[in-house]
Amino acid sequence: MTVTPKRKVLELMGYAIQAGAFANVKNAVRLTINLRQRGLDSTYFKASDGLYKVRFGNYSSKEAAAKTAISLKSRGVIEEYYIIIPDEYAAAKQKQLGSDYLRDSLVRTAHDFIGVPYLWGGTSLEKGFDCSGLTMTVYRLNGLNLPRNSVKQYETGLPVENIQDLKKGDLVFFAMKAQNIVSHVGVYIGEGNFIHASSQGKAIRIDSLSTSCYLKEYMGGRTYLEFEQDS
Numbered sequence: 001m002t003v004t005p006k007r008k009v010l011e012l013m014g015y016a017i018q019a020g021a022f023a024n025v026k027n028a029v030r031l032t033i034n035l036r037q038r039g040l041d042s043t044y045f046k047a048s049d050g051l052y053k054v055r056f057g058n059y060s061s062k063e064a065a066a067k068t069a070i071s072l073k074s075r076g077v078i079e080e081y082y083i084i085i086p087d088e089y090a091a092a093k094q095k096q097l098g099s100d101y102l103r104d105s106l107v108r109t110a111h112d113f114i115g116v117p118y119l120w121g122g123t124s125l126e127k128g129f130d131c132s133g134l135t136m137t138v139y140r141l142n143g144l145n146l147p148r149n150s151v152k153q154y155e156t157g158l159p160v161e162n163i164q165d166l167k168k169g170d171l172v173f174f175a176m177k178a179q180n181i182v183s184h185v186g187v188y189i190g191e192g193n194f195i196h197a198s199s200q201g202k203a204i205r206i207d208s209l210s211t212s213c214y215l216k217e218y219m220g221g222r223t224y225l226e227f228e229q230d231s
Contacts, residue, residue: 010144015065019078021051028052043137089143106169110187110195113204134197157222174217
């Protein structure tokens with residue numbers, strides 16, 4: 001039996017702040033933009049209760065997160081807030097529950113974004129969830145500090161060259177036309193399918209890797225979980 005050494009390729013998320021509970025996604029985007037303009041790395045997501053919430057920060061202690069939240073609340077930037085502790089993330093439970101638990105959680109999180117408008121909002125409501133913003137959010141909501149940029153995501157992950165070797169939760173990367181430069185990324189969900197923010201003006205959706213345009217531009221997959229034992 002050959003055992004591949006285990007190591008993490010992504011840091012685990014620390015304490016984070018969650019604020020807002022909006023029925024309208026645009027209100028979550030506005031708060032996200034407001035926080036980003038204040039230098040806070042924020043994102044929004046659709047929670048299990050159907051409301052859109054905003055999460056931001058990666059703090060080394062609960063006290064540091066609370067200090068920021070209290071300051072923002074005193075200035076009227078946020079109202080009620082909740083401190084996310086590291087143990088709540090799926091990544092923190094991987095050692096106890098196994099890598100399949102984390103992979104399934106990544107897929108469930110990605111599914112929650114299906115149909116959500118393409119709204120990421122670097123500077124406006126019209127420019128929204130780009131492809132790497134979606135994958136970053138899916139991973140960070142599960143406790144893995146994935147880089148923001150798709151090229152960095154590609155460089156950080158461990159290669160999965162063959163489509164048949166992909167596992168749920170891995171990321172799949174594409175290059176535009178003849179250029180060998182990463183231009184698109186999505187979350188692999190199994191059975192040859194992936195979830196992605198395809199283009200501005202379209203909702204986040206599922207597509208098949210076997211579709212000619214994606215198959216032609218496919219660069220390979222990347223995994224970010226612990227190495228598993230090979231026998």
